[in-house]
Amino acid sequence: MAARRLGGSSWQQMRLLSRRWCLQAGSAGKREQNRYSSSSTALEETVENSEVTREEIVLPRRKTWDKLAVLQALASTVNRDPTAAHYMFQDDPFLMPRNTASSRLLSLSKESGRSAAKYIIKEFPQYFDKTIAEPNIPCLMPENLTPQIEGVSEAALKERIHLRRVKASVDLFDQLLQAGNPVSLETTNSLLDLLCFYGDGESAQEKQHEQKGDLEEPEGNASEQKSPKRQFQKSLNSSGSRWRENNNAERIFKIMPERNAHSYCTMIRGMVKHGAPAKAYDMFTDLLNERHKADVHTFNALITAVPYLKEKFAERWVLVKDFLNHMVQQEVQPNVLTFNAVLKTLRRCGGVGRGVSLSVIKEMNALDIEPSLATYEHLLYIFYRSAELRPSTIITEIIEEVEKKSFTPQDPDDANFFATAMQACCDLKDIKLAYRLNKSMEKGDNWKFLDMDRLNAYWSKFFSLLCMMEQIDVVLKWYKEMTPSLFYPSPRNMFDLLQALDAANHLEAIPSVWGDIKQLGFSRRQDLLEELLSLMSREQHPEETQLAFAKCAEDIKAAHEQSGRDQAPLEWTGSALGHVVMLFSRAGRTQDAWNMMEHFQKINRIPTDQVMDEFLNCAKQTNCPDEAIKLVKLAASFGLPSTLKLKSRTEQEFELSEKQKKALESIQSDSDSSDSDSDSDRD
Amino acid sequence: MAAPVAARALRAVPWSRSCVPAALGARRDLHATPACLKTRAARVRVGKGDKPVTYEKAHAPHYIAHRKGWLSLHTGNLAGEAGAAERTVEDVFLRKFLYGTFPGCLANEVVLKRRANLLVVCLVLVQSLAPSKLYFLIGYAETLLSHFYKCPVRLEVQTVPTKVIYKYL
Numbered sequence: 021m022a023a024r025r026l027g028g029s030s031w032q033q034m035r036l037l038s039r040r041w042c043l044q045a046g047s048a049g050k051r052e053q054n055r056y057s058s059s060s061t062a063l064e065e066t067v068e069n070s071e072v073t074r075e076e077i078v079l080p081r082r083k084t085w086d087k088l089a090v091l092q093a094l095a096s097t098v099n100r101d102p103t104a105a106h107y108m109f110q111d112d113p114f115l116m117p118r119n120t121a122s123s124r125l126l127s128l129s130k131e132s133g134r135s136a137a138k139y140i141i142k143e144f145p146q147y148f149d150k151t152i153a154e155p156n157i158p159c160l161m162p163e164n165l166t167p168q169i170e171g172v173s174e175a176a177l178k179e180r181i182h183l184r185r186v187k188a189s190v191d192l193f194d195q196l197l198q199a200g201n202p203v204s205l206e207t208t209n210s211l212l213d214l215l216c217f218y219g220d221g222e223s224a225q226e227k228q229h230e231q232k233g234d235l236e237e238p239e240g241n242a243s244e245q246k247s248p249k250r251q252f253q254k255s256l257n258s259s260g261s262r263w264r265e266n267n268n269a270e271r272i273f274k275i276m277p278e279r280n281a282h283s284y285c286t287m288i289r290g291m292v293k294h295g296a297p298a299k300a301y302d303m304f305t306d307l308l309n310e311r312h313k314a315d316v317h318t319f320n321a322l323i324t325a326v327p328y329l330k331e332k333f334a335e336r337w338v339l340v341k342d343f344l345n346h347m348v349q350q351e352v353q354p355n356v357l358t359f360n361a362v363l364k365t366l367r368r369c370g371g372v373g374r375g376v377s378l379s380v381i382k383e384m385n386a387l388d389i390e391p392s393l394a395t396y397e398h399l400l401y402i403f404y405r406s407a408e409l410r411p412s413t414i415i416t417e418i419i420e421e422v423e424k425k426s427f428t429p430q431d432p433d434d435a436n437f438f439a440t441a442m443q444a445c446c447d448l449k450d451i452k453l454a455y456r457l458n459k460s461m462e463k464g465d466n467w468k469f470l471d472m473d474r475l476n477a478y479w480s481k482f483f484s485l486l487c488m489m490e491q492i493d494v495v496l497k498w499y500k501e502m503t504p505s506l507f508y509p510s511p512r513n514m515f516d517l518l519q520a521l522d523a524a525n526h527l528e529a530i531p532s533v534w535g536d537i538k539q540l541g542f543s544r545r546q547d548l549l550e551e552l553l554s555l556m557s558r559e560q561h562p563e564e565t566q567l568a569f570a571k572c573a574e575d576i577k578a579a580h581e582q583s584g585r586d587q588a589p590l591e592w593t594g595s596a597l598g599h600v601v602m603l604f605s606r607a608g609r610t611q612d613a614w615n616m617m618e619h620f621q622k623i624n625r626i627p628t629d630q631v632m633d634e635f636l637n638c639a640k641q642t643n644c645p646d647e648a649i650k651l652v653k654l655a656a657s658f659g660l661p662s663t664l665k666l667k668s669r670t671e672q673e674f675e676l677s678e679k680q681k682k683a684l685e686s687i688q689s690d691s692d693s694s695d696s697d698s699d700s701d702r703d
Numbered sequence: 704m705a706a707p708v709a710a711r712a713l714r715a716v717p718w719s720r721s722c723v724p725a726a727l728g729a730r731r732d733l734h735a736t737p738a739c740l741k742t743r744a745a746r747v748r749v750g751k752g753d754k755p756v757t758y759e760k761a762h763a764p765h766y767i768a769h770r771k772g773w774l775s776l777h778t779g780n781l782a783g784e785a786g787a788a789e790r791t792v793e794d795v796f797l798r799k800f801l802y803g804t805f806p807g808c809l810a811n812e813v814v815l816k817r818r819a820n821l822l823v824v825c826l827v828l829v830q831s832l833a834p835s836k837l838y839f840l841i842g843y844a845e846t847l848l849s850h851f852y853k854c855p856v857r858l859e860v861q862t863v864p865t866k867v868i869y870k871y872l
Binding site: 115127153160 | 840860
């Protein structure tokens with residue numbers, strides 16, 4: 021019986037084994053075969069189950085793989101190389117950037133090389149328009165930006181608007197009107213769109229042509245125009261041009277025979293963008309009088325302009341509520357940008373903003389609008405960046421929300437979220453929150469919100485927080501992994517690192533930190549050098565550490581003495597010199613120490629007693645009585661009260677020859693004579 | 704007028720080498736064996752010992768695949784593949800273009816590698832220009848060549864302090 025069962029079951033077992041192998045290779049999501057677990061089951065059980073399920077052979081559903089799945093799987097096996105620079109740089113020691121400034125410079129020069137090539141391609145399109153690729157790649161072909169349709173007609177005007185030629189389209193429009201041909205409302209609206217977008221300045225291409233023509237003239241005019249209205253410009257618009265009085269857009273708007281809602285909306289948005297918020301508000305009142313309906317973008321623009329329309333916080337909030345009521349009346353659906361605009365305005369409303377922002381968020385949730393990162397950024401700013409840091413749990417809630425998913429960019433202000441959040445964590449000194457924020461940044465696509473500058477700022481703040489709050493080995497681990505591949509430490513970061521090393525009594529790592537400082541190009545910063553020297557010379561250390569410190573001191577001395585092409589040489593301070601002398605003395609480098617002592621006279625400073633004692637110790641160890649005598653002479657020339665003490669020490673501790681003894685005596689006589697002079701004065 | 708007359712006169716006479724005036728020093732002897740001239744392709748002739756020469760130049764073409772690699776790698780020369788001539792013409796243009804774009808910086812010949820659609824240009828440059836200038840030229844060359852050849856072009860640059868001299872000939 022048992023044998024039969026075994027014989028019978030062996031064939032089934034083979035099938036079972038192959039099935040189980042398939043199962044283990046496949047995913048765990050196959051509900052139908054959950055009965056087969058990968059753990060071993062008894063023979064009888066498997067025989068039983070196989071008989072039950074032999075009738076139903078359930079084929080697993082076919083998996084469809086993404087085209088890039090293999091590449092993504094391979095990419096997940098490759099970890100980040102902590103020694104390499106960013107991918108855009110060449111992998112060569114000469115061409116790798118060492119610090120933030122260098123990385124910016126190199127990435128910008130590569131970009132300017134690209135735009136130089138694009139300029140060549142635009143100037144000589146006839147060499148680049150052969151289609152040799154099969155299928156044709158449109159992004160590698162030169163763009164055709166010259167208008168094809170000639171003559172004075174509406175189609176020509178439409179084409180020039182499409183090609184974004186501002187001046188040409190305005191001229192053509194005027195010509196059309198003068199010739200008596202009416203231009204349709206749509207075309208006029210699109211012309212207004214173009215003018216309001218560019219603010220009656222020129223688009224980028226035309227600017228290039230202008231600059232080619234007259235190089236000296238535009239710069240002076242532009243800067244004069246910009247200065248009076250700087251504040252509006254900086255905050256409101258990015259294109260840098262001003263809304264001039266009675267410019268082309270206004271002129272065309274006035275002479276339009278009929279206007280519809282679109283015309284008003286475009287004008288309002290253009291005025292807000294280019295720094296004329298009062299006019300925008302007047303235009304809005306006109307729109308209401310004409311009983312037109314504005315669209316959601318216009319309302320968003322008006323809400324962002326509110327801080328420039330009213331001064332008092334309460335008035336600003338009243339105006340915002342006013343706009344929102346208009347929106348309700350005109351049945352315009354708000355979107356996420358509307359709420360972001362409201363919060364941005366509330367940023368500048370102080371206490372009023374704080375009280376109201378939470379209800380804004382509740383409204384957003386009620387309308388089922390997903391908040392974007394900019395929403396959270398505005399909230400953090402409102403609650404955490406004001407002068408009084410009231411503790412609140414908002415940041416925890418926000419980080420919880422952000423952890424859950426990967427965001428897509430919806431608002432230009434999204435990019436500032438991570439930097440603001442990290443700043444808030446640093447202010448609150450909460451390292452756990454910072455770790456959570458870091459994890460959420462690495463999730464999905466969230467890392468794409470940080471470009472090079474923001475990445476540097478973010479990691480810089482994170483590293484400062486780490487240095488303050490974490491153990492030294494954790495700090496050093498992060499330091500090794502993050503620099504120089506992810507970010508370049510700032511001088512502040514190096515300061516914090518030195519403090520952390522000091523707190524952990526780990527000062528042997530200082531020479532390697534000094535190497536990094538040199539590489540980053542901070543070797544001429546006085547404050548860093550002072551900090552380094554004082555940390556190194558504070559206590560006596562074991563022999564090899566002392567030698568390493570002396571080498572650092574030598575480097576620092578060299579950094580002081582060499583002067584760059586346009587840099588003034590670094591000035592020595594008294595304390596720095598003293599520290600260097602002590603470091604040299606402790607390492608037994610008497611000659612170097614003496615050279616440094618002579619610097620004291622040049623900078624008119626006096627060495628401290630401790631420095632001179634150290635020097636004497638060193639001279640004793642290396643058996644150089646000459647140096648000791650020179651030291652006493654130096655002390656006498658300064659007129660120091662410790663001269664006598666030094667002299668007595670020299671006499672006792674050194675074996676002096678006759679000549680040296682006489683020299684020592686002569687010094688004493690100098691100081692004695694000065695004493696007797698003073699005595700006689702007293703008499 | 705005189706020449707055709709003279710030619711006809713010469714043709715009338717049975718041709719032999721003695722016709723040619725020997726006084727002029729020109730002789731047209733009969734070559735019974737094929738002429739075997741020295742090969743001069745891609746070889747630097749040995750001189751006084753003051754001519755510095757890189758590894759690439761020091762080795763003659765018969766050392767390719769033994770001591771040298773190829774400067775241009777593509778599948779056009781395999782059996783059944785087309786486009787070998789086009790690749791060669793592209794190579795010539797690329798070398799001239801890069802020689803001009805990086806003035807005085809090329810330490811060695813340019814190595815061109817083609818993988819599917821991608822063209823990888825491997826340069827060894829001398830560190831004569833500042834890194835920012837080199838990056839400007841790299842960005843410029845990559846974009847221009849991509850638009851010219853309608854395929855992605857990537858420059859991989861390695862820098863050396865001076866040209867690497869293998870020996871002096």
